[in-house]
Amino acid sequence: MATAALKRTPLYEAHVAAGARLVDFAGWEMPVQYxxxxxxxxxxxxxCGVFDVSHMGEVETSGPGAEALLQRLLSNDVSTLAVGGAQYSVLCRSDGGILDDLFTYRLADDRYLTVTNAANHERDCAWFEEHSGGFDAEVRDAIADSAMIAVQGPAARPIVTELAEGELPSRMRTATLSVAGAEMLVCGTGYTGEDGVELLLPAERAADVWEALTDAGARPAGLGARDTLRMEVCFHLYGNDMDEHRNPIEAGLGWCCKPETGFIGSEAIASARESGTEQKLAPFVLTGPGIARQGNTVVSGGAEVGVVTSGTLSPSLEVGIGMAYVAAELAEPGTEVEIDVRGKLRAARIESKPLYRKET
Amino acid sequence: MAKESYPDELRYHPEHDWARVEGAEATFGVTWYAQDALGEVVFYEPPEVGSQAVKDQAYAEVESVKAVSDVYAPLSGEIVAVNDLVADKPELINEDPYDEGWLVRVKLSDPSEADELLDADAYRKLLEDE
Incomplete structure (x- = not known):
């Protein structure tokens, strides 16, 4: 075990003190559960739950040509991103293969912060650098600047509001505020399907802010819950539900691809949209017993028609749920399929997104 | 969740399974260590009554939200009873791994296999070394 080589976040001691079970996640020693x-x-x-997501990376892009560079790299239309706004996009190769999925925050006219997945951060930084030639923009690896804490759930905003000086940003907006005495970037984003905020703050203040949040009633939650929460609302996990061998059209991420902006991969993606893809990512529920897992085969009429990319028991719905790439003609809600779960065929049904909807 | 314990009257398999041997029959389950490592058990499907358990081979699976774990037979024999209650309430494996959380009852094909199992002291020693 190369435990000594694992990176630790500024909240490592807090996790140990809280009795967390720590695991290697993309080279980081992270709490999977408390x-x-x-x-x-x-x-x-x-x-309300509070997550340490300091393993996520950040890349800062600044300068007069920052917008033009990001427009070339990111799939979404960066020109529509206002100062103080947030935007989701994918980063693609020229063949449309997905390198990462990213949130970008526009901090100022000519300054952007892009949040990367831990496992892809170094590759993303290199990709940004490699393609920055010819643009009047500076790309900087900002991973060491900040800790990142996600506060999520119906009580998240009230809890953070109590600790904040000033008004929290609305959904998909950001604001620089003091929270629990620390100046930070507060973002109205998340990965749980619940309302809430994500906080980017100086590493040395992370432990104090974490304590203030938990004292105020936010419950520490690990990467395990983060994964089951995102699956219930069908948010993609890079490495599971997409990778460089999948394009955004088959992954169901065409909505964040604006080929008219001319980003790297736009031609391949426009053509995939035009001609359709052989497979599509679709959410499913198990209609009987069992829990499907990543790698299980999807079967229809005795033939192999797809593969599960994410699967779990849904704590909210108390049934097996997940996402799978299946033959495009089967990716319609209501389609009955079977999933080969370690040798047993389990009945499943393709559903529409999200699998979990809040009762209103 | 139950407190950590390894009752002296049980015999243990190094894959973290226990057997309560009573004459020609035995009851199987998983140890406190196994259920703690797995976390909250959310799914368990009993094997068929009448099927064979083979020593050192998996006879069932237990699943937490995050993971699947094989359950190994500490001894060989025909499964003569299964704990259906655990199928309905799999958390019994966490709450009471040695009593209400038992998994199967087996008619042993070779009771002398039990000599190869660990006693509680030896099993505790094995856990210290993990």
Missing amino acids: EGVRVEHLAVRSA
Whole structure:
């Protein structure tokens, strides 16, 4: 075990003190759970959970040509991103293969911060650098600048509001605020399907802010709950539900691709949209017993028709759920299929997104 | 969740399974260590009554939200009873791994296999070394 080589976030001691079970996640020693995945999951759905996501990376792009560079790299239309706004996009190769999925925050006229997945951060930085030639823009690896804490759930905003000086940004907006005495970037984003905020703050203040949040009632939640929460609302996980061998059209991410902006991969993606793809990513539920897992085969009429990319027991719905790439003609809600779960065929049905909807 | 314990009257398999041997029959389950490592058990499907359990081979699976774990037979024999209650309430494996959380009852094909299992002291020692 190369435990000594694992990176630790500024909240490592807090996790140990809270009795977290720590695992290697993309080279980081991260809490997978504290008390248990299910209780943490349900706390986020019913009240408020707090996640250490400091393993996520940041890339800062600045200068007069920053917008033009990002327009070339990112799939979404960066010109529509206002100062103080947030935008989701994918980063693609010229053949349309997905390199990462990213949130970009526009901090100022000529300054952007892009949040990367831990496992892809170095590759993303290199990709940004490699393609910055000819643009009047500076690309900087900003991963060391900040800790990142996600506060999610129906009680998240009230809890953070109590600790903040000033008004929290609305959904998909950002604001620089003091929270629990620390100046930080507060973002109205998340990965759980719940309302809430994500905080980018100086590493040396992370432990104090974490303590203030948990004292105020936010429950520490690990990567296990983060994964089950995002699956219930069908948010993609890079490496599971997409990778460089999948394009955004088959991954169901065509909505964040604006080929008219001429980004790298736009031609391949426009053509995939035009001609359709052989497979499509589709959410499913198991209609009987069982829990499908990543790698299980999807079967229809005795033939192999796809593969599960994410699967779990849904703590909210109490059934097996997940996402799978299936033959495009089967990717319609209501289609009955089977999933080969370690040798047993389990009945499943393709559903529409999201699998979990908040009761209103 | 139950407190950590390894009752003296049980015999243990290094894959973290226990057997309560009573004459020609034995009851199987998973140890406190196994259920703790797995986390909250959310799914368990009992094997068929009448099927064969083979020592050192998996006879069932237990699943937490995050992971699947094989359950190994500490001894060989025909499964004569299964704990259906655990199929309905798999968390019993966490709450009471040695009593209400038992998994199967087996008619042993070779009771002398039990000599190869660990006693509680030896099993505790094995856990210290993990």
